[in-house]
Amino acid sequence: MTTARGISGGSRAAFWTVFAIPAVWMLAFFVVPLSIIWAYSFGRTLGLTEVVVTGTPDNYARVFDPVYLYIFAKSLVFAGATTAICLIIGFPYALVMTFASTRAKILLLLAIMLPFWTNLLVRTYALMAVMRTEGWVNEAFGVIGLGPFEMLHTNFAVVTGLVYVHLPFIVLPLFSTLDRLDRSLIEASLDLGAGHLRTIFQVVIPVVWPGILSAVLLCFIPALGSYLTPDLLGGPDSQMIASVIERQFKRANDWPFGAALSFMLMYLTLAAMAWRALAERRAAVRDLR
Template sequence: MTRITGGSRAAFWALFAAPAVWMTAFFVVPLSVIWAYSFGRTLGLTQVDVTGTLANYARVFDPVYLWIFAKSLVFAGATTAICLVIGFPYALVMTFASNRAKIGLLLAIMLPFWTNLLVRTYALMAVMRTEGWINDGLGAVGLGPFEMLHTNFAVITGLVYVHLPFIVLPLFSTLDRLDRSLIEASLDLGAGHLRTIFQVVIPIVWPGILSALLLCFIPALGSYLTPDLLGGTDSQMIASVIERQFKRANDWPFGAALSFMLMYLTLAAMAWRALAERRAVLRKAR
């Protein structure tokens, strides 16, 4: 048993102090203030009276806002599902590719991160607008033009484009550690490639898949810029409503309540992931 000495304890606190102060000052304190605002009411332009009222949370359950929450969940869920369908085969190809091809595939999925999100979104607008490249190409073969910009299709396309790396990179990290002898044994015993993937690979890497889904779903649910620029009046997500409460409506308490409802949904998703992972561990133990 390792004994913790006074010197090692002092070294630990010396290393831990800086990040602890940073997280407290720039994360815990601001988040606590916003959480307190969610139980208050607006007095003036910049004044909020924290009264302990639950009226802001009750207002969240208005059908208008519930519909926007539901639509945000649908958009985030569709984005995550599409990213998984595209990202899992891509990560699988990366896993079994040669070292040179692996670097190229990794760069292809990482390159969008090197460009500002606003620039990428405006590039998508140039591609999907009525006079954009897609409609120009379709017009060359006698099709179109089709209205793509400011639609739900544009929003989901933009969200998939932005969040695809959040699926591919965790999946690649998980698949790259997979014991390939299990795959070889499955193929040697007569199972085809698809059967091996669904009955051997996926069950083994299932915890990694859940983590990847969560990493994609959470930021997609809280996306603001992409639906705001690519979507129309029927494509707004909950982050846009929160932005309007803080800026235009000057209703900080209600905006704070909406923000924390989004955080509660995020925590629920994380709890679901932990429960699913625990069940998988217990199933293996049996």
């Protein structure tokens, strides 16, 4: 009994020793700064730099101004379109990776991981060089007598850039999920006469549906809060909510309203995560039935 208690106490002490460092780090550099910004969202600005927390909800009331609601809606549309396109492209890609040979799998994984090894700013400027009026795409169209087309500083450029940046966020979790799929289910479906497409839609997708939801969230959430890509590739009508937040903090010097906008974005993120948890719970209940 004493030995068991000693081992238990030692394990508990080891756990808290290991846990202390990340806990202190998260508290100091995540919880505390986030709490300060949350408090600022209930304040007002005095002068140029001083913020007084008054407890007023006026900043959140300003968020519901039609101008900002329109930008929020546009951000949701851009993030949703980005996620849908990434899913359409990423699911077949992840499926091919799953059933590819070991050598091909490594090459396909390397191709999708290469953008992570390059700075986002460099990749964005590369897209600008590709899509500008004198860029490679318009030069290719010029060879066949078409163009030039105005692509840069448009909604098309923003969505294209967001897809390029966030595609790995879809492919990698999908590949991780599909790679653990029981392939005997696919073989049984094919043996029973179902075609490949029917097997994918009626066997593969339902089985890996929780992984698809996770991949969608991993793509949608960062796409919704993207700043650099729409700022460089988009025009005046392509701004997303992150650009508005940046202007409130840096140019307008209205930290309380910028904090309120930031937390409204966070509330949307939490709502998306709650939707995923609810969908998973419903799927679990359905499986039990």
